[in-house]
Amino acid sequence: MTAEDLDEVLEIEQASFPKPWTRAMFEGELKNPVSFSYTLKVRPHEGAERVGGYVVLWIIHGEAHILNIAVNPEYRGRGIASRLLGLMLVLMKRNLVYEVFLEVRVSNKAARSLYMKYGFREAYIRKNYYGDEDAIVMVLDL
Numbered sequence: 001m002t003a004e005d006l007d008e009v010l011e012i013e014q015a016s017f018p019k020p021w022t023r024a025m026f027e028g029e030l031k032n033p034v035s036f037s038y039t040l041k042v043r044p045h046e047g048a049e050r051v052g053g054y055v056v057l058w059i060i061h062g063e064a065h066i067l068n069i070a071v072n073p074e075y076r077g078r079g080i081a082s083r084l085l086g087l088m089l090v091l092m093k094r095n096l097v098y099e100v101f102l103e104v105r106v107s108n109k110a111a112r113s114l115y116m117k118y119g120f121r122e123a124y125i126r127k128n129y130y131g132d133e134d135a136i137v138m139v140l141d142l
């Protein structure tokens with residue numbers, strides 16, 4: 001992800017989450033030395049490349065925390081999140097990560113199913129994590 005991607009990233013972010021990240025939050029991640037931020041680009045039959053989806057994660061002392069992942073609503077259900085997650089697991093292994101964790105809204109069935117498909121387990125609940133909803137903490141041992 002680069003600064004040039006942020007207009008498109010923010011559009012997807014706002015279409016994806018009830019409490020979307022701001023531009024300043026993404027800019028902070030681009031400068032953060034422990035942060036890995038990637039976009040996956042798609043090339044429609046006609047026209048220029050677009051951001052299909054993106055992911056933001058931290059790697060600290062062998063632990064990875066997935067902070068954000070979203071796919072452009074126009075391109076959902078076509079394997080973009082799976083591809084992003086698969087690539088990130090390769091990146092994590094190369095960076096000697098032994099455990100990955102993330103928080104997900106209890107109501108987010110699509111994301112919970114995506115993570116289960118990649119072997120994450122539902123470890124415990126963080127009560128009222130989002131202010132209006134609990135989070136499930138999901139964990140994957142690499």
Ligand SMILES: CC(C)(COP(=O)(O)OP(=O)(O)OC[C@H]1O[C@@H](n2cnc3c(N)ncnc32)[C@H](O)[C@@H]1OP(=O)(O)O)[C@@H](O)C(=O)NCCC(=O)NCCS
Nearest residue numbers: 016069070071076077078079080081082104110111113114
């Ligand atoms: C969750 C999200 C990232 C999935 O992206 P996607 O590119 O559509 O996902 P994929 O096509 O790679 O699907 C992978 C798996 O996710 C799950 N999944 C995706 N969409 C789903 C849906 N609508 N209902 C149930 N499961 C779904 C399935 O397990 C699917 O595997 P399958 O195709 O073998 O059934 C996307 O819906 C999104 O951006 N949602 C809003 C943002 C968000 O909730 N991010 C996660 C925050 S924790």
